[in-house]
Amino acid sequence: MPPLPRPPPCDPNADWPIPKLTIRCDDLAHPGAQLFFQHINPCEALREAVLAVYCWLYTPQTVPRNVEKILLVLRPMDGVAHTFGSDIYKEIHFSLDHIRNSSARAKDEIHGVIVHEMVHCFQHDGAKHGGHCPGGLVEGVADWVRLRAGYAPPHWREGYGGTWDAGYEATGYFLDWLEERYGYGVVKELNDILGKRAYGEEVFRDLTGRKVKKLWKLYRDYVDEGSPSGSGGPALPTEGVSRLSLDY
Numbered sequence: 001m002p003p004l005p006r007p008p009p010c011d012p013n014a015d016w017p018i019p020k021l022t023i024r025c026d027d028l029a030h031p032g033a034q035l036f037f038q039h040i041n042p043c044e045a046l047r048e049a050v051l052a053v054y055c056w057l058y059t060p061q062t063v064p065r066n067v068e069k070i071l072l073v074l075r076p077m078d079g080v081a082h083t084f085g086s087d088i089y090k091e092i093h094f095s096l097d098h099i100r101n102s103s104a105r106a107k108d109e110i111h112g113v114i115v116h117e118m119v120h121c122f123q124h125d126g127a128k129h130g131g132h133c134p135g136g137l138v139e140g141v142a143d144w145v146r147l148r149a150g151y152a153p154p155h156w157r158e159g160y161g162g163t164w165d166a167g168y169e170a171t172g173y174f175l176d177w178l179e180e181r182y183g184y185g186v187v188k189e190l191n192d193i194l195g196k197r198a199y200g201e202e203v204f205r206d207l208t209g210r211k212v213k214k215l216w217k218l219y220r221d222y223v224d225e226g227s228p229s230g231s232g233g234p235a236l237p238t239e240g241v242s243r244l245s246l247d248y
């Protein structure tokens with residue numbers, strides 16, 4: 001893989017619709033809050049995350065214009081973060097405890113999590129046309145944008161995961177390989193299709209000419225060839241860096 005990140009695939013100064021960006025902190029004395037405000041300019045970070053999502057998943061012609069307001073809530077809680085809301089209003093909850101526990105690399109981790117959650121504010125999943133796509137694909141697209149935005153955490157490893165839709169960075173790196181092999185914009189087209197019709201596995205065949213199971217096998221072969229031992233792929237993340245949240 002080439003060095004990360006690539007240049008943005010679009011003009012960040014284009015006429016992108018930026019929702020009203022707001023923030024609430026439920027405990028300013030929390031060490032996580034102190035780290036957040038020490039390292040992050042909230043307005044810039046949220047705006048940068050919105051633009052990352054727009055640039056990697058949309059064009060000025062296809063970008064959703066329904067989201068009017070996004071609220072970032074910083075509060076003590078289990079897990080990492082989650083996002084919910086309506087068509088016009090989104091709320092991202094981000095754990096101050098997670099920020100405290102990531103103090104050694106707080107700035108990159110905060111940016112990375114905000115980008116991931118921001119994807120959930122805007123991505124398509126086919127639900128409006130009946131039936132969501134697999135949750136692993138939703139999470140994989142979110143981590144792929146995080147990867148492309150330059151905020152992959154140091155413990156991420158290419159080739160992790162037993163199936164293409166294992167989710168998170170496992171699926172994110174698979175999607176990145178699709179971009180390398182079938183051309184930049186494959187993930188953008190995938191997202192675009194999920195805004196127009198219900199999900200079906202044939203979407204991968206439409207984009208690449210191959211079934212997703214075959215694509216996963218080719219990807220695994222690629223990973224195995226690149227691993228030092230010649231088989232098995234890179235080491236899996238250890239327990240100490242395993243994911244803490246089901247919601248992230």
Ligand SMILES: [Zn+2]
Pocket residue numbers: 116117120138139142247248
């Ligand atoms: Zn997520």
